[in-house]
Amino acid sequence: MAGPWLRARLRRFAAPAAAALLVATVGGCTPAPKPPDQQTPPSWVFADLLDFSQTMREEGAPAVLIQARNNGAEWTHAEGVRTLGGGQQVQLNDPIHMGGLTTSMIAVSVLKLAEEGRIALDGQVDDYFPGFSRILKPPEPITVRRLLNQESGIPDYGDVLWTSGPLRQVFNSPLTLRERLALAARLPWKYKLAQPFEPSGSNLVALALIIERLRGRPFAEVLRSDIIEPLGLTETFMTAEGRPKDELLHGYITVEDKQFDVAYPRVYIDAPGGMVSTVRDANTYYSALLQGKLLKQSTLSQMKEAVYSNFKLGLARWNDTCTNDFYYGNIGDVQGYGMVSMTSADGKRQVTMAMTYPPSPFVAFLHPLVPEMVDLAEQLLNQWC
16 A cells, blocks of 8 residues: 555646646657657656655665666765764665565576576476475475466575574574575475465575575675676675675664664575675666676567566566557565666666665565555656656
């Protein structure tokens, strides 16, 4: 449901939005790309984002970052500070935890293995990760495709992790991939006649272990060689031991009514949700992915064929009313941080929003601000045709 700032803006700009919808209905965007200087939209298109940023800052969010692109034109916004109580103003290229955006990166590395003939998406996970069934005892054979589609029903190791001890202790305790699956194994894996889309971090852990076994290297190194280095994503890296970069944005939660800095915690070291990136790098990545620079077109087409859901093979999708097609991307939500990235099917129109949340108590699954960010991102792209 839209927040108060979004509802107010929707009323204020009802006429322009209706006009945009009419254009989409009778033919969508102009087929030929306009020159960049003609693509800069009126300021009202970005008003909701600016309102959101201001409201978040007033409610205590340390920082909000946004980069939007449209066929060469660009709009950016960076507001806030790197740390609460600090005076360093944020910059657009400051790194921030990206969380679930790593989902599609892991999927890309798995799909590369499929393109090489080293894995079959409909093959059983045990064929590529011996011991999978012994550890987790699934109620039926599980395929690689079901892990990628988040349709395996595997219990989420986070449900055990975040209740395994005091939060400060959990955040400072690194875990191996196998140890994360062992946590998931403590929960019952129930059979369902028709298993729907059901997000679980354990799917990504199992896929990361498959990557490591078949490549013979840590999965973070594989993501670097498959994606990060070829695309020149200089500010994208996995959480590791040691101090973070000075420019890393710091997120916070409240523990026993006291603020707790959750920047670069050890629990994210070499974890599927431990990647750090920037809004610019995220846009560069999704543009390259959707323009076929990382996978074969036939593979990319499979990622886009989410016939019965809005998620398939690591990619989420949303309605593109400009072209009557879809936007593709992911949402990232880890403690203290949120990120949303959407890109049009041709890779040319996109927006990535990131923020450090107003400090609040621990949220186990999907911070309530994430749907607000999703609505704003989708609205922006649908208005900037």
